[in-house]
Amino acid sequence: MSLQEELGLQNPFIDIRHEAVLNIVRTSNLLSLRAAQIFRGFDLTEAQFNVLFSLHFTKGNVTQAELGKRLVVTRASITSVLDKLEAKGLVRRAKVAGNRRIHHVIITPEGTRVVQQLEPPYRMGIHLALAGMEDEGCRHLIGELEEIRERLRQMMGNGELDEPEDS
Amino acid sequence: MSLQEELGLQNPFIDIRHEAVLNIVRTSNLLSLRAAQIFRGFDLTEAQFNVLFSLHFTKGNVTQAELGKRLVVTRASITSVLDKLEAKGLVRRAKVAGNRRIHHVIITPEGTRVVQQLEPPYRMGIHLALAGMEDEGCRHLIGELEEIRERLRQMMGNGELDEPEDS
DNA sequence: AAAATAATACTTGACATCAAACGGTTTTAT
DNA sequence: ATAAAACCGTTTGATGTCAAGTATTATTTT
Numbered sequence: 001m002s003l004q005e006e007l008g009l010q011n012p013f014i015d016i017r018h019e020a021v022l023n024i025v026r027t028s029n030l031l032s033l034r035a036a037q038i039f040r041g042f043d044l045t046e047a048q049f050n051v052l053f054s055l056h057f058t059k060g061n062v063t064q065a066e067l068g069k070r071l072v073v074t075r076a077s078i079t080s081v082l083d084k085l086e087a088k089g090l091v092r093r094a095k096v097a098g099n100r101r102i103h104h105v106i107i108t109p110e111g112t113r114v115v116q117q118l119e120p121p122y123r124m125g126i127h128l129a130l131a132g133m134e135d136e137g138c139r140h141l142i143g144e145l146e147e148i149r150e151r152l153r154q155m156m157g158n159g160e161l162d163e164p165e166d167s
Numbered sequence: 168m169s170l171q172e173e174l175g176l177q178n179p180f181i182d183i184r185h186e187a188v189l190n191i192v193r194t195s196n197l198l199s200l201r202a203a204q205i206f207r208g209f210d211l212t213e214a215q216f217n218v219l220f221s222l223h224f225t226k227g228n229v230t231q232a233e234l235g236k237r238l239v240v241t242r243a244s245i246t247s248v249l250d251k252l253e254a255k256g257l258v259r260r261a262k263v264a265g266n267r268r269i270h271h272v273i274i275t276p277e278g279t280r281v282v283q284q285l286e287p288p289y290r291m292g293i294h295l296a297l298a299g300m301e302d303e304g305c306r307h308l309i310g311e312l313e314e315i316r317e318r319l320r321q322m323m324g325n326g327e328l329d330e331p332e333d334s
Numbered sequence: 335a336a337a338a339t340a341a342t343a344c345t346t347g348a349c350a351t352c353a354a355a356c357g358g359t360t361t362t363a364t
Numbered sequence: 365a366t367a368a369a370a371c372c373g374t375t376t377g378a379t380g381t382c383a384a385g386t387a388t389t390a391t392t393t394t
Binding site: 001002003007008009010015016017018019020021024026028029031033034037057059066069070071072123127128129130131132133138141142144145146147148149150152153155156 | 168169170173174175176177178182186192193195197200201204224225226236290294295296297298299300302308311312314316317320322323
Binding site for chain 4: 230232266267269329
């Protein structure tokens with residue numbers, strides 16, 4: 001089904017690149033929506049899942065700022081998401097000896113348990129959604145998207161979140 | 168640059184389909200971020216731009232619910248975005264004779280002027296981002312993404328927003 | 335040692351979004 | 365004609381997000 005039909009537009013796209021961009025965004029939204037369905041069964045939002053998942057597969061200690069970099073989200077966002085996760089007992093903040101500014105974010109055993117329960121349906125969903133694509137097609141798609149991001153980064157100046165704050 | 172480097176992950180992806188999905192989402196986010204840069208210069212958010220853009224290229228009258236369908240957003244969201252746009256004088260709600268439930272949403276001359284100023288840099292940004300792709304490559308990409316959405320829709324049951332409301 | 339600078343986390347205010355519920359309105363069924 | 369159902373816009377409450385600003389702590393410079 002084309003985007004034109006899907007969104008009930010009157011006219012076909014005149015610009016194939018515009019159509020491509022909207023396809024990327026729309027597919028991303030639909031993927032997030034599907035993921036949210038899975039997460040909701042575990043009383044987690046997408047943002048909370050991302051943090052938990054990232055922590056689960058990371059060896060060594062992580063600060064809030066590092067977590068923000070990995071998930072490409074501002075520090076402010078991390079703060080509020082961690083508040084929620086900490087309240088549920090899935091994560092805790094640990095003080096760091098020798099540097100009282102930073103916290104290490106640590107996943108609790110309970111948090112680990114949740115990730116382990118969540119992972120199978122999560123991966124299953126991904127494989128179902130991409131069941132029509134061969135490995136080679138996936139690699140090709142990935143390559144194209146990487147190139148688009150590369151050009152975007154050139155246009156945007158590195159894409160630094162958390163700006164200079166002032167001057 | 169691979170996602171693994173981009174996000175600072177310690178291990179390469181074991182699952183190529185997982186990597187593909189994250190590439191789609193990440194690219195979409197970056198596209199939105201770039202778009203937001205452009206919109207901000209015109210004091211518009213992405214949501215506000217979407218509404219304005221949709222109205223500009225639509226002949227005939229549009230209700231709020233129709234607008235919601237096109238932008239794949241709930242009626243509640245449309246309400247609040249229209250409130251903002253109306254306050255800026257870029258859009259107005261018109262009562263409809265013969266049906267007191269609905270409003271027609273109409274772009275004002277001022278709103279049209281904004282879209283016309285905004286469109287060139289918007290299209291330019293898209294073409295720069297996809298400068299590396301041939302038309303044929305774009306069509307191929309679109310086809311793949313459409314197939315992914317098709318499967319997602321099968322998994323999710325149509326994806327109807329604005330649920331039954333009761334009973 | 336003191337002052338300036340940078341880094342880290344938090345706070346606040348503004349948005350967009352959804353889910354759920356509500357009050358009118360219109361359409362459909364009985 | 366009346367009752368039931370569907371529809372439309374809105375409101376409320378919760379999330380997540382960003383931008384801008386503050387407080388605290390580390391580091392560097394002087």
